[in-house]
Amino acid sequence: MKKIINEPSTVVAGSLTGLELAHGDLLTVIHDPAVIVRVDAPVPGKVAIISGGGSGHEPMHGGLVGPGMLDAACPGAVFTSPTPDQVTTAIEKTDGGAGALLIVKNYTGDVLNFETAAELAETEVRTIVIDDDVAVKDSTFTAGRRGVGGTVPLEKITGAAAARGDDLAAVHAVAERVVANVRSMGMALTAPTVPHVGEPSFDLADDEMEVGIGIHGEPGRARVPVENADGVVARLLEPILEDLPFAEGDRVLLFTNSMGATPLLELYLAHGIAERMLADRGIVVERRLVGPYVTSLEMQGMSLTLLRLDDELLELWDAPVHTAALRWGN
Template sequence: MVIKKAINDPETLVREIAEGVVFASHGRVRLTEGLPVLVRTAIEPGKVGIVVGGGSGHEPMYQGLIGPGFADAVACGNMFAAPTPDVILAATREADQGKGVLYLQANYAGDNMNYEIAAEMAADEGFTTRTVRTGEDVSMAPELGRRGLAGSFFTLKVAGAACGEGADLDRAAEIAQRVADNLRSLSVAFSPGSLPDTGEKTFEIAEDEIEVGMGVHGEKGVATLKMAKADPLTDLMIDKLAGDYPLAAGDRVALLVNDMGATTLMELYVVTRRAHQRLADLGVQVVDTWIGPYCTTQEMAGFSLTLLRTDAEIERLLARPAANESFLRP
């Protein structure tokens, strides 16, 4: 099979992604010797360190979310695979500034296991860590352990702001957990992504069908529907998200409209328009909106919607300036 992607050897792909981030940062990010760990070169002394990381292939999550107000170190896994404990431990050593390290990870079995092992290894070396898992996929029952989707961005954005303001480790973990508890996401796919190393599609779908409830690795959704226009599809998704809390009139939310990889900005604006209208119908105020590719699945066509129910502190931290060192910098 011919793989139509601008890559070289699949065996060196993760390393080359990380090297690209380093070059794009112009000295603000470096790569740990021998391991796929990205590190800020000027972490503020005395702050709580933040380590994120998961499978590669979802860029800019997480490699593109490193910088002041975001992650201090990124543990890079192989394609759609969790980073190994030794990689997470190396990221911990790099991020620690003497005040402990906060692990922010998406809720997947491999990530859970490897971060737990890394935390034990870090404790043996004298590091103090806390872990917050983001799992907000409303297509799954809460008791089954919901998958993490693009909402991980909000967890990182708020926790990064809190650590930048000097929050201690326990306080930063509490704020991050509050964000994770108030997230809801749902995704829809029009066409599949592919595995970068093999070119194989992540799932099959008919030309006139869409998948609702996709996972970020290309897992099939919970429902296969006929293709719908933007407004009724957005209504379905917003109603599912709002009903899961449930949201009440007067509630305030931040909205993330995430491109799954091959959806045009034109389409995202159309969806954003309808999401705002539908939330207004419910009496819910949107305090901030984020649009674009935040957590992708290669060239999958589709989008996800994330709502974060906010409070005054979360809103203040969301608004705090932050800088991606290698992705969409102003």
């Protein structure tokens, strides 16, 4: 195992210290329990948007804390759910009197711990569970589909709804529309290595790729010979398109995501192929996001996410955002 670390047990704490030093204008880190909070929290009268999950997926979620997106993020240990007290602290630190929306990826530990915190909260709380992964129906990490790349547009769009002054019921309704219209699938050429484990999560031969992986290194729906970029993109895109299903004339956001080690040279190549394949089907790509936003440590691989857009979701995606990882608008 080759990593730029001191001790596996201190990786997350040290990373959070560096995050705060790098982006202290946007966020503050509470170290016990570990919570990342926007620097101006709580914002009076605004619904708080809170998410979190295991570390190792950076910049999700801590890099998405700031105006127009998350009010707080709860970082667990690497690939490990945050605890209820982290979520409780996040709610308390961001409570501006309008309640909180908890965005939870569909992993058993995340769901249980966020639910526990919601029950303990002294403000009104609603929860939305994201389960956009079309690759598998169940896994050892989930009851049902996993929450993966669709989490980023969900956090961006609900963050914008809260920033424009929507109440909790309205923000939750927007979140439900995103979850109903977003689908994702990923693949891997290599496995990630969790620092405290010290060895890859699974073994792949040099001529193999895993299709349908999760963001914690979970195995996928098939292990097949390595294909060229056209073949890889088709393997990811076809199941996504069939699942909703997406149809000719649909307007979409296309999110092409690196799992951590795939360089932008390859990622832009894959994105261009995906746009061509969608155009061939009469599906209109109105917005794009390309880059490493939902990673799996140093996994070499990629995922595709499609969100079917309407005028309001498009407006909310375009609304200003200012975080460490995403920023546009005034």
